[in-house]
Amino acid sequence: MEEVNDKVTHNQCSMHINESGAQLTHEQIGPADAIPAVRQRIVREATRLFALKGYNGVSVREIVEAAGITRPTLYYYFPSKEQLFEHIxxxxxxxxxxxxxxxxxxxxxxxxxxxxxxxxxxxxxxxxxxxxxxxxxxxxxxxxxxxxxxxxxxxxxxxxxxxxxxxxxxxxxxxxxxxxxxxxxxxxxxxxxxxxxxxxxxxxxxxxxxxxxxxxxxxxxxxx
Amino acid sequence: MEEVNDKVTHNQCSMHINESGAQLTHEQIGPADAIPAVRQRIVREATRLFALKGYNGVSVREIVEAAGITRPTLYYYFPSKEQLFEHIxxxxxxxxxxxxxxxxxxxxxxxxxxxxxxxxxxxxxxxxxxxxxxxxxxxxxxxxxxxxxxxxxxxxxxxxxxxxxxxxxxxxxxxxxxxxxxxxxxxxxxxxxxxxxxxxxxxxxxxxxxxxxxxxxxxxxxxx
DNA sequence: CGCAACCTACCGAACAGTAGGTATATAAAC
DNA sequence: GTTTATATACCTACTGTTCGGTAGGTTGCG
CATH class of the missing domain: 1.10.357.10 (Tetracycline Repressor, domain 2)
Incomplete structure (x- = not known):
């Protein structure tokens, strides 16, 4: 909760992808459409790991560990590993x-x-x-x-x-x-x-x- | 034994890779250094599958099935999946x-x-x-x-x-x-x-x- | 020749480990 | 009390790899 969405935001560059931007068809979370920090962390870490090792080279165990959560939490936000990948x-x-x-x-x-x-x-x-x-x-x-x-x-x-x-x-x-x-x-x-x-x-x-x-x-x- | 090394060899192109070329450090097979058809099939099918799905997307089972052999046979010719990949x-x-x-x-x-x-x-x-x-x-x-x-x-x-x-x-x-x-x-x-x-x-x-x-x-x- | 010893080339079955995914419980918030 | 968000414990399927075994050929030797 303390550190949320840094690490992608570079200095003189304002065109990074912000997970909070207009989302493409996924279930909206909550009545107020704020994006949970956990979900952002999942996306960020998954992106990093997928980029590093490819889809099949990364396990959901690795992703949730990097995001500091457990597997059911990931499956709470995304229906499957595949659709998480697709979303990114x-x-x-x-x-x-x-x-x-x-x-x-x-x-x-x-x-x-x-x-x-x-x-x-x-x-x-x-x-x-x-x-x-x-x-x-x-x-x-x-x-x-x-x-x-x-x-x-x-x-x-x-x-x-x-x-x-x-x-x-x-x-x-x-x-x-x-x-x-x-x-x-x-x-x-x-x-x-x-x-x-x-x-x-x-x-x-x-x-x-x-x-x-x-x-x-x-x-x-x-x-x- | 009947069909050996086609499928890569195109018509007007003579620069395909032939598995029988100068090999890089692997145990030589037999006194006459002919390359077994089985080994060539392994390399050919593994190349095709790795190209299609990536290293982690292909299982040893898939490769041996495509090559028409069993797993121990693959491990007879290559010490590991990784080294097969590296060889290619x-x-x-x-x-x-x-x-x-x-x-x-x-x-x-x-x-x-x-x-x-x-x-x-x-x-x-x-x-x-x-x-x-x-x-x-x-x-x-x-x-x-x-x-x-x-x-x-x-x-x-x-x-x-x-x-x-x-x-x-x-x-x-x-x-x-x-x-x-x-x-x-x-x-x-x-x-x-x-x-x-x-x-x-x-x-x-x-x-x-x-x-x-x-x-x-x-x-x-x-x-x- | 006969026969043991050895070799290459292969297979069936099993191993321990890990994969994606889930049923169920719990804790807090409304 | 329902909803939201998280965790524990578990499932089945599949992973790369290895073990033990064997068919068939070659060699050496008496």
């Missing part, structure tokens, strides 16, 4: 989607918008390293089958949003004509690579000005 | 490294060498989809701790090889001056993105001329 995934993806939409709709030159898109990715990954790690582990083991969420469609939509921005750039003459989808894949891939590097060693990637550098290099090209 | 990873990474080294050492213009590097990645991923999937699942859950192999160092070395090629390009005036490491990250990220897309839906990525298109787009840049 859906919450993470939902939060990121909203951040990305904001970046895509941002005003400014094409370059600035691309920088904003890049920055949103990097910031989100930095502030929600565990969630980010978790989503990746879902993507690459086919535990995707486990989670009741069309991940392919989700990422296709994200790519489509970026491709649309690039297509606008072609219309305005900022981007040379070509296949917006292919270009979006390239842009997404580059961003992704730095996220991966950050996940494996946060200190190895200096966030300072990275988005600008990446976008400028991509626009100019590597050729002399 | 090490074999995969070793084989890819050798392919990549060949591409890096290839002759030709800088553009052609980059295309070759890109092509090696894409071909390897296409011909060894299971192995590729598996390595990724190791990368993103921290089952990396499980495997007795410094994955960070491995990929750092791969990136260094690509960065060196780019640095040579700077010296010869083909690449504009800049940070070779950052450029290698960008190049690697783009390649990676297409590999991911292939892994999730092999049909969605047309391999035909992709390497050329990617390299040319990267060299020229997306800007008008």
């Amino acid at each position: 995934i859906a919450e993470t993806l939902g939060e990121f989607r909203s951040q990305l939409e904001q970046a895509v709709r941002s005003q400014g030159s094409l370059r600035e918008r691309l920088i904003q898109i890049c920055r949103v990715h990097l910031d989100f990954a930095r502030c929600n390293a565990d969630n980010c790690h978790l989503v990746h582990s879902v993507l690459f083991t086919n535990e995707s089958k486990r989670v009741n969420f069309d991940l392919d469609e989700y990422f296709r939509q994200n790519m489509r949003m970026i491709a649309d921005v690039l297509a606008e750039g072609m219309a305005s003459g900022d981007i040379r004509s070509g296949d917006p989808w292919l270009m979006a894949m390239m842009f997404g891939g580059i961003i992704h690579m730095f996220i991966m590097a950050m996940m494996r060693d946060p200190a190895a990637v200096s966030q300072e000005g990275l988005a600008e550098i990446v976008v400028d290099n991509l626009l100019r090209g590597l050729g002399a | 990873i090490a074999e995969t990474l070793g084989e890819f490294r050798s392919q990549l080294e060949q591409a890096v050492r290839s002759q030709g213009s800088l553009r052609e060498r980059l295309i070759q590097i890109c092509r090696v990645h894409l071909d390897f991923a296409r011909c060894n989809a299971d192995n590729c999937h598996l390595v990724h699942s190791v990368l993103f859950t921290n089952e990396s701790k499980r495997v007795n192999f410094d994955l960070d160092e491995y990929f750092r070395q791969n990136m260094r090889m690509i960065a060196d090629v780019l640095a040579e390009g700077m010296a010869s005036g083909d690449i504009r001056s800049g940070d070779p490491w950052l450029m290698a990250m960008m190049f690697g990220g783009i390649i990676h993105m297409f590999i991911m897309a292939m892994m999730r839906d092999p049909a969605a990525v047309s391999q035909e001329g992709l390497a050329e298109i990617v390299v040319d787009n990267l060299l020229r840049g997306l800007g008008a």
